[in-house]
Every structure is written in structure tokens, then in C-alpha cells.
Amino acid sequence: MTTTSPSGDSVHTVVIGAGYAGLAAALSLVDNGTDVLVLEASDRVGGRVHxxxxxxxxxxxxxxxxxxxxxHRLLAAAERFxxxxxxxxxTGDHLELWADGNCRPFRGAGPVDGPGVEQYVEATEAIDKLAVTVDLDNPGATERIAEWDSETVQSYFDRTVDDADARRRLALAVQGVWTVEPRDISLFHLLFYVASAGGFDQLMETAGCxxxxxxVGGAQSVALAMAERLGEKIRLNTPVTHVEHSADGVRVDTDRGPVYASHVVVAASPGAAVRIRFTPTLPPSRNRWMERSPMxxxxxxxxxxxxxxxxxxxxxxxxxxxxxxxxxxxxxxxxxxxxxxxxxxxxxxxxxxxxxxxxxxxxxxxxxxxxxxxxxxxxxxxxxxxxxxxxxDRWAHGGYAANPAPGVWVEHGATGWRAPCGRIHWAGSETASVWNGYIDGAIASGQRAADEIIAAATP
Ligand SMILES: Cc1cc2nc3c(=O)[nH]c(=O)nc-3n(C[C@H](O)[C@H](O)[C@H](O)COP(=O)(O)OP(=O)(O)OC[C@H]3O[C@@H](n4cnc5c(N)ncnc54)[C@H](O)[C@@H]3O)c2cc1C
Structure with a gap:
């Protein structure tokens, strides 16, 4: 169904955001024969890939x-285009520089006899053992979610790792993968993310990871090729300010006028999506999820x-x-x-x-x-x-990704994470079960949101 418009454009589905999630959602819908319009705030596609x-x-x-x-999804898109x-x-030696000016060569996780390396490796193995118990499609069903989402990664390391140098290594790993300090995220979010990537080493290492x-042409090249395929279906320089939604359809307001549609996919980062106004107001769990997931x-x-x-x-x-x-x-x-x-x-x-x-x-x-x-x-x-x-960045508000604060998964995950709110569907790398926070996860999330819409249209 396409909602008829008193004035302004009308399409079956509006996609907000032309990052990898929005582009993947739009391509999947177009491949399915669905009429789509992508509204992108900035003057380029690719979002957090530039x-x-x-x-x-x-x-x-x-x-x-x-x-x-x-x-696999990013590799498939790269191959398609x-x-x-x-x-x-x-190739060769990596280096690690310590506060005392000591610069040691190493290969793998760290110098074999380097400060804290042994306990660091033990800690990452312990993390992997816990992470395999995370339910990626239904995180709330993870047996120990309440316990793990109540503890910060910092307090977990303080409690389980004696060696201060091992804790320094772990802190840098957390900074490098989540772009936050260990005090900022819960043990559950860390375990979910590790599980979603297939293990700690998958996040940290180069060969095979x-x-x-x-x-060759930069990581945006795939997004540019996807956008070329979508052609006129993408409108740049068109920030969405307001979404009005009801059982009959949605109205998406931009500085360049409204667009009427049957469904909308919000594929802006949580930091950007939380700045869009919704009428009626979104369910509290979705609002809290976005508000308490800083980039x-x-x-x-x-x-x-x-x-x-x-x-x-x-x-x-x-x-x-x-x-x-x-x-x-x-x-x-x-x-x-x-x-x-x-x-x-x-x-x-x-x-x-x-x-x-x-x-x-x-x-x-x-x-x-x-x-x-x-x-x-x-x-x-x-x-x-x-x-x-x-x-x-005006439209991303940070990166690599949003990180739910401690307690958010257990309090709001069930319905706030990615469950559609009526005709509003949520995409973005933060809503992926596999490679959450990565380009691959963004593509998966867009394809999932498109599937929700296709399923809703199927009698
Ligand atoms: C520095 C950095 C390094 C990273 N390294 C890697 C890496 O090596 N490999 C990897 O896989 N991932 C990496 N990531 C993560 C990856 O880039 C993101 O997870 C992914 O690109 C997110 O895609 P997305 O489509 O979900 O969101 P975004 O890319 O954020 O796309 C959202 C789009 O919505 C638009 N938008 C926002 N607000 C509005 C609005 N109101 N109206 C209309 N449009 C709007 C934005 O302009 C943007 O184009 C990195 C990220 C950063 C920042």
C-alpha cells in the first residue's frame, strides 16, 4: 500500500539514511519490486564510511x-559491484610503546614475555567461553544477562585480572574495539559483541579476522556503487526532521517537504535517530534504548x-x-x-x-x-x-558504533533494540545479530528491515 498524499511525494517505503544499512534496505526492496525513496541528510552516501x-x-x-x-554480506556486495x-x-614486527619509552617488537597478541601478556591471553579466553552462551537473536534469553548487564567491563577486569599490565592491555583492546573506556559498557554488551563477531580474536586480529x-578504491566504493544502482531513488541533502505514523501509513517531513509512505526504515545511527521527532511519541523502551546508547x-x-x-x-x-x-x-x-x-x-x-x-x-x-x-x-x-x-560529525555523532550503557540490554533490549514500532522499522549496524557495529552488520540489518516490510505486504 502506498498512502496517498494531499501534497508531496508518495512511495511505498521511505528509508532514512544512505549509510550501508539504508542502502542495503533500499536495494533489497528494489530487488523485490518495492517502490523506495532514500532520504539522506548529508551530501554523500556511505555515512560512517567515508x-x-x-x-x-x-x-x-x-x-x-x-x-x-x-x-559475507559486505564481501558479496563488493563482488556484486x-x-x-x-x-x-x-608482514614483519609490530611494536608496542610503553610509558617508560620501552618500544618492544612483537607478533601475535603481544611479546611472549611482555608485561601482562600471559594474563591478557587468559582473560580473552575466559571472555570467549562466556560469549558462546549469548543468544544473538534474542539476547534477553541469555541465561546470565541480568548479572552481566549489571557489571561494567572495568569492574569485571578489576575483579578477575590481578596483573595491572594485563588490565592495561585489556583496556586498550576495549578502546580499540568499542571506542569507549571499560567503565562505559557492561560485561553483557562486550560479550554480545564478541559473540556477534565470532570470538575475541575476530575483533582484534588481522589475518583471518x-x-x-x-x-582498493576505499571502503565507500561499495556504497557508491549501491547508490548508483538506486539512482534517482536517493535524495541527498535531505535531513528528516519528523515522522508522523499511524495504522494507515507514515508521513516523513524534511526541509524539502513531506513524503508519504506505507512504511519507513530508520537507518540513521542511534545518535542521529534520537534527534528525529516522532508523532505519536515512540514507545518508552525504544526511546530509552536510543537515549542510553551513546555513540x-x-x-x-x-x-x-x-x-x-x-x-x-x-x-x-x-x-x-x-x-x-x-x-x-x-x-x-x-x-x-x-x-x-x-x-x-x-x-x-x-x-x-x-x-x-x-x-x-x-x-x-x-x-x-x-x-x-x-x-x-x-x-x-x-x-x-x-x-x-x-x-x-554532524550526522553520525560518533563511532564506530553506539554502545548501550550498563543495564540497557536487560531493561530495554526486548522491545527497544530493533522491534518495529508499527510501520517504523529499525536498521543500522547496532541492530545486527552478526557483526554488530560493523559494515557487514549494517548490511544485514538493512536486509532484515526490508524482509520485515516484504513480509508485512505478503497476504
Ligand atoms: C572511525 C571508524 C572506523 C570504523 N572501522 C570499521 C571497519 O574497519 N570495518 C567495519 O566493518 N566497520 C567499521 N566501522 C563501523 C562502520 O563504519 C559502521 O558500523 C557502519 O558504517 C554503520 O552503517 P549504518 O548504515 O548503520 O549507519 P551510518 O553509516 O551512520 O549511516 C546512517 C546515515 O543516516 C544519515 N542520517 C542521519 N540523520 C539523518 C536524518 N535526520 N535524515 C536523513 N539522514 C540522516 C547519515 O548521514 C548517514 O549517512 C568504523 C566506524 C568508524 C566511525
Whole structure:
């Protein structure tokens, strides 16, 4: 059914947001013969995935960038649209820099005899054992959800891990994967996320895991190809401000007038969706879910050099940084053929807030000082420098993803997480059972929301 409109457009389904979730929802509906209109607030598609070609021709990914071998939906979309991938550079020694200036080479999880490594590995194995009991499709049915959602990850580590260095390693892992501090999330959310990825190592590692491959044209290339297929069905620069909904249909208001539809898919991040007004008001559980799921805090900083000089010294370009420095992790983000050298530095949680509060020149100096301490003086003289602070992004409000606060899964998960509210359907990587918080999960969520609508239309 398409609701008839007194004035304004009318379609069967409006999709709010042209990130991977919205694009996947729209493509699934179009493949099913359903009339769709995608309303996107910004001037581009891709959302939290944003690739930029620098003047030198080097492509940098300010947002999501990696794809792993079990991320079947993203790989299928890349194959459908002919977007090539290549292995992340993972050859040679990684480095870890400690507060005392000690810079140790390592391979795998950490130096075999490094501080806290043994207990760190034991702790991650213990997490995996608990995570396999999480019910991914019905998290509320997990036997120990009430207990685990009542405890922060910080208090769990304090309680179960004696070694302070192991706790430092675990804290950096939490920052790196969830872009928050261990005090910010519950043990249950951590376990759910680990289970949704297929294990702790899947989240952390490169070969065979989430960081295995990159896109030749940048991770946005698949989104751009999906958008090309949708053509005129996407309207950019069209923020949705208000959704009015009833048993008969929905009216979606934008600065450019209303659109009438039978169903709407909200595929904006929780941080953006909570800023849209709904009439009548959404059920309290859905509102609370969005209000109490703040977006993570991360910045990505790229430095570009004439060549990946660290490789000449047998280094992978991957580094982890402990202590008070603002950079947490560094990766080699050079183009496939290595015709230029690119390092990407990540700042998350407390580090991100400290770093983002600095004036621009100090931010740059801060990053280069850490890269110099890890890779030597050559790292302090990049040809180009770019930074992207996601909490300041107007339409994402943060990243990588939203993290429900302690208690939210158990209090509001059953109906607030992704259950449709009448004709309103929820998509977005945060609503995925598998690869929650990742591009692959975003695609899965869009396809699930489309299936809900197709099922509702089937007599
Ligand atoms: C720095 C960073 C690194 C990451 N690294 C990886 C990685 O390597 N691999 C990986 O798989 N994932 C990664 N992620 C996570 C991944 O990018 C996201 O989970 C995924 O892209 C989310 O897609 P989405 O469609 O659910 O949401 P979004 O991408 O946020 O899309 C939502 C869209 O809705 C639009 N919108 C918002 N408000 C409105 C409104 N009122 N009206 C209309 N439109 C609106 C937004 O502009 C946006 O285009 C990373 C994320 C970040 C930020």
C-alpha cells in the first residue's frame, strides 16, 4: 500500500539514511519490486564510511575501512559491484610503546614475555567461553544477562585480572574495539559483541579476522556503487526532521517537504535517530534504548609519506601505545602497491577527548611526536596529514558504533533494540545479530528491515 498524499511525494517505503544499512534496505526492496525513496541528510552516501582521494591520488578511509573473511554480506556486495580488495599489510614486527619509552617488537597478541601478556591471553579466553552462551537473536534469553548487564567491563577486569599490565592491555583492546573506556559498557554488551563477531580474536586480529583486507578504491566504493544502482531513488541533502505514523501509513517531513509512505526504515545511527521527532511519541523502551546508547568516540589521523619506510626495517607499521599518549593504535594504511607510505593513528575514549580538545597545531604535533617515538624521525615529516574526529560529525555523532550503557540490554533490549514500532522499522549496524557495529552488520540489518516490510505486504 502506498498512502496517498494531499501534497508531496508518495512511495511505498521511505528509508532514512544512505549509510550501508539504508542502502542495503533500499536495494533489497528494489530487488523485490518495492517502490523506495532514500532520504539522506548529508551530501554523500556511505555515512560512517567515508573515503577521500587526496591530491597525491592516495585514498584514505576516514571511517570504516576493513573487511574480514566472515563478513559475507559486505564481501558479496563488493563482488556484486566489482569492488576489489587487497590484504592489509601484515608482514614483519609490530611494536608496542610503553610509558617508560620501552618500544618492544612483537607478533601475535603481544611479546611472549611482555608485561601482562600471559594474563591478557587468559582473560580473552575466559571472555570467549562466556560469549558462546549469548543468544544473538534474542539476547534477553541469555541465561546470565541480568548479572552481566549489571557489571561494567572495568569492574569485571578489576575483579578477575590481578596483573595491572594485563588490565592495561585489556583496556586498550576495549578502546580499540568499542571506542569507549571499560567503565562505559557492561560485561553483557562486550560479550554480545564478541559473540556477534565470532570470538575475541575476530575483533582484534588481522589475518583471518576483521582487519584482514581493505578496499582498493576505499571502503565507500561499495556504497557508491549501491547508490548508483538506486539512482534517482536517493535524495541527498535531505535531513528528516519528523515522522508522523499511524495504522494507515507514515508521513516523513524534511526541509524539502513531506513524503508519504506505507512504511519507513530508520537507518540513521542511534545518535542521529534520537534527534528525529516522532508523532505519536515512540514507545518508552525504544526511546530509552536510543537515549542510553551513546555513540563511541574515535578519531582517525592519516599521515602520508613518499614510501612505507618502516617496511625497510622489517616493521609491519602496526603499533600499540600504552601510557598517557593520545594515540592508541597505529596501522599501515598504504595503498596496495606501496607507491606511498600511509600510517593511520587511532585515538579513542579518554585519549580521543584529550586530543580533540587541543588546538589544531598541537593535535598534529602530538600525533607526530608519538609516531616519531615509535618509527623514528622520518615519521615526523609527513607529506600530508588529515584527521577526522567522529564525535564532531554532524550526522553520525560518533563511532564506530553506539554502545548501550550498563543495564540497557536487560531493561530495554526486548522491545527497544530493533522491534518495529508499527510501520517504523529499525536498521543500522547496532541492530545486527552478526557483526554488530560493523559494515557487514549494517548490511544485514538493512536486509532484515526490508524482509520485515516484504513480509508485512505478503497476504
Ligand atoms: C572511525 C571508524 C572506523 C570504523 N572501522 C570499521 C571497519 O574497519 N570495518 C567495519 O566493518 N566497520 C567499521 N566501522 C563501523 C562502520 O563504519 C559502521 O558500523 C557502519 O558504517 C554503520 O552503517 P549504518 O548504515 O548503520 O549507519 P551510518 O553509516 O551512520 O549511516 C546512517 C546515515 O543516516 C544519515 N542520517 C542521519 N540523520 C539523518 C536524518 N535526520 N535524515 C536523513 N539522514 C540522516 C547519515 O548521514 C548517514 O549517512 C568504523 C566506524 C568508524 C566511525
Amino acid at each position: 573515503s577521500q582521494r587526496l591530491d597525491s591520488g592516495v585514498v584514505v578511509d576516514h571511517g570504516g575501512q576493513w573487511v574480514g573473511p566472515t563478513q 566489482g569492488c576489489a580488495t587487497f590484504p592489509t599489510y601484515d 576483521a582487519q584482514e583486507r581493505r578496499f 563511541g568516540e574515535v578519531s582517525k589521523i592519516h599521515t602520508v609519506y613518499d614510501r612505507p619506510f618502516w617496511r625497510e626495517r622489517g616493521l609491519s607499521g602496526q603499533a600499540t601505545v600504552y601510557g598517557d599518549r593520545n594515540v592508541g593504535v597505529v596501522f599501515d594504511n598504504s595503498p596496495e602497491a606501496g607507491e606511498a607510505g600511509v600510517l593511520v593513528s587511532f585515538a579513542y575514549g579518554d585519549r580521543q577527548r584529550r586530543w580533540a580538545a587541543l588546538p589544531p597545531a598541537e593535535r598534529r604535533a602530538d600525533i607526530l611526536a608519538t609516531l616519531g617515538a615509535i618509527f623514528g624521525d622520518e615519521a615526523t615529516n609527513p607529506l600530508a596529514y588529515t584527521e577526522k574526529s567522529w564525535p564532531e
